[in-house]
Amino acid sequence: SAVISQKPSRDICQRGTSLTIQCQVDSQVTMMFWYRQQPGQSLTLIATANQGSEATYESGFVIDKFPISRPNLTFSTLTVSNMSPEDSSIYLCSVGTQTGNTEAFFGQGTRLTVV
Amino acid sequence: GESVGLHLPTLSVQEGDNSIINCAYSNSASDYFIWYKQESGKGPQFIIDIRSNMDKRQGQRVTVLLNKTVKHLSLQIAATQPGDSAVYFCAEGFSGGYNKLIFGAGTRLAVHP
Numbered sequence: 461s462a463v464i465s466q467k468p469s470r471d472i473c474q475r476g477t478s479l480t481i482q483c484q485v486d487s488q489v490t491m492m493f494w495y496r497q498q499p500g501q502s503l504t505l506i507a508t509a510n511q512g513s514e515a516t517y518e519s520g521f522v523i524d525k526f527p528i529s530r531p532n533l534t535f536s537t538l539t540v541s542n543m544s545p546e547d548s549s550i551y552l553c554s555v556g557t558q559t560g561n562t563e564a565f566f567g568q569g570t571r572l573t574v575v
Numbered sequence: 576g577e578s579v580g581l582h583l584p585t586l587s588v589q590e591g592d593n594s595i596i597n598c599a600y601s602n603s604a605s606d607y608f609i610w611y612k613q614e615s616g617k618g619p620q621f622i623i624d625i626r627s628n629m630d631k632r633q634g635q636r637v638t639v640l641l642n643k644t645v646k647h648l649s650l651q652i653a654a655t656q657p658g659d660s661a662v663y664f665c666a667e668g669f670s671g672g673y674n675k676l677i678f679g680a681g682t683r684l685a686v687h688p
Binding site: 491493495501503504505508552554556557562564565566569571 | 609626675676680
């Protein structure tokens with residue numbers, strides 16, 4: 461298993477500003493992902509955080525809005541840029557530990573409110 | 576703040592009853608499926624998974640059924656307890672996708688004493 465810590469756990473931000481969310485894992489992991497969970501809804505994959513290269517974004521998400529870093533195998537950041545109230549969501553970090561293991565582990569999430 | 580699952584369909588059951596949560600998926604190329612439980616203020620927690628070459632898998636108090644013909648997945652919880660109250664999501668995964676998941680809509684389970 462993997463223990464995932466996200467910071468901050470919650471924040472209230474002014475529109476037009478940016479927030480960087482950190483994801484720290486207690487062991488080296490192959491894959492790291494970022495998801496968004498809008499209020500009362502399911503999880504949507506934003507991107508795969510690739511170590512040493514640019515993140516791979518899903519349809520509807522772009523690097524300028526959600527820049528991602530992954531400097532090593534245990535850490536990643538997601539920035540929500542130029543925020544608007546529509547960005548109010550829970551942002552979740554997820555990790556996969558090895559090929560053939562289906563279980564993906566999740567952090568507790570960052571609850572973002574944009575005012 | 577708004578809780579997880581506020582706008583999701585709700586299944587209400589009495590404590591001790593069996594619960595059945597359903598999920599429809601769209602991608603026939605999915606290699607495995609996972610059920611997650613999400614409590615308010617927490618991230619999703621793995622419950623059970625099933626490979627696409629299976630049609631049933633049992634865990635402790637839970638059973639997952641997979642019907643690939645109609646692209647339907649269900650989670651059965653036996654003797655439902657108040658601690659089972661949460662939002663439940665099904666998710667599809669793909670071999671080679673390295674734990675990248677596509678989540679279904681979710682169902683809120685409310686267990687009443």
